[in-house]
Amino acid sequence: ADRIVIKVGTSTLIHQNSKVRLSVIDKLAHVLSTLKKDGKDVVLVSSGAIGAGMGVLHLGKRPVKISQQQAVSSIGQAELIQIYNEALHKYNMCAAQMLITKDVIDYPESHTNVMNSFQELLAMDNTIPIVNENDAVTVSEMDHLTKFGDNDQLSAIVTNLIDADLLIMLSDIDGFYNANPLKNPNARLISQIDHITPNIITAAGGHGTKFGTGGMTTKLKAAERILKHHQQMVLANGKDPEIIFNILSGDPIGTLFT
Numbered sequence: 001a002d003r004i005v006i007k008v009g010t011s012t013l014i015h016q017n018s019k020v021r022l023s024v025i026d027k028l029a030h031v032l033s034t035l036k037k038d039g040k041d042v043v044l045v046s047s048g049a050i051g052a053g054m055g056v057l058h059l060g061k062r063p064v065k066i067s068q069q070q071a072v073s074s075i076g077q078a079e080l081i082q083i084y085n086e087a088l089h090k091y092n093m094c095a096a097q098m099l100i101t102k103d104v105i106d107y108p109e110s111h112t113n114v115m116n117s118f119q120e121l122l123a124m125d126n127t128i129p130i131v132n133e134n135d136a137v138t139v140s141e142m143d144h145l146t147k148f149g150d151n152d153q154l155s156a157i158v159t160n161l162i163d164a165d166l167l168i169m170l171s172d173i174d175g176f177y178n179a180n181p182l183k184n185p186n187a188r189l190i191s192q193i194d195h196i197t198p199n200i201i202t203a204a205g206g207h208g209t210k211f212g213t214g215g216m217t218t219k220l221k222a223a224e225r226i227l228k229h230h231q232q233m234v235l236a237n238g239k240d241p242e243i244i245f246n247i248l249s250g251d252p253i254g255t256l257f258t
């Protein structure tokens with residue numbers, strides 16, 4: 001794969017106590033920089049803004065009010081990008097922050113503009129675009145109108161937009177199981193999925209962790225979008241981001257949607 005989108009989930013980036021996992025970000029920066037230096041086009045879609053903001057503000061739980069979540073997200077986004085940038089600088093790379101909304105697929109003008117930005121950024125040697133949904137301007141109550149809903153689907157949309165070969169989705173779980181492993185100790189990992197069946201949707205039921213918002217349901221929606229566009233997605237565990245190297249060298253890791 002020469003053009004890769006990597007999505008990291010909140011559960012991978014943020015401790016339960018809302019502290020940013022600096023070692024994960026350091027390793028991510030190393031992997032992304034190495035791929036970029038190898039001539040690959042890489043885009044990172046990073047969640048974790050609300051979690052990081054909760055850490056900055058010492059909040060024990062996620063605020064309920066949407067406007068408060070938006071405020072916390074703005075604070076956390078600044079913190080996260082700063083951490084990414086510091087990590088990337090060690091490898092002579094810099095972050096390009098791209099906060100986008102669903103407008104980019106709904107409005108031709110927005111679409112053109114975001115495509116132009118991606119094109120310029122991907123042509124640069126020392127830059128890693130880091131994408132997140134622009135929480136300050138999207139409004140959750142109007143979900144279907146303005147929000148992607150989550151970064152899982154956002155990452156699939158970005159993968160479609162820039163015509164990437166592969167979306168690597170890193171979460172806190174080794175892949176897609178035939179049942180939620182947290183609830184079912186006999187759950188088995190499914191190594192390849194080429195078609196999202198009703199049984200698979202049932203296996204994804206329910207939400208995930210304290211911070212992660214989508215659970216497997218939104219990951220399956222992302223996978224559906226990827227398959228529809230004849231692209232590929234790998235869902236794998238992000239606790240050690242070096243796993244990206246193994247995935248790219250073709251090792252059977254996690255769940256391949258193809």
Ligand code: ADP
Pocket residue numbers: 008009010011012170171172173175176177178179180181182203204205206207208209211212213214215216
């Ligand atoms: P992220 O923050 O990485 O986006 P989430 O916490 O939203 O991740 O979703 C991952 C969680 O989804 C897993 O930790 C697991 O508890 C849950 N889950 C539910 N069903 C499944 C399944 N069939 N296979 C794997 N994980 C599942």
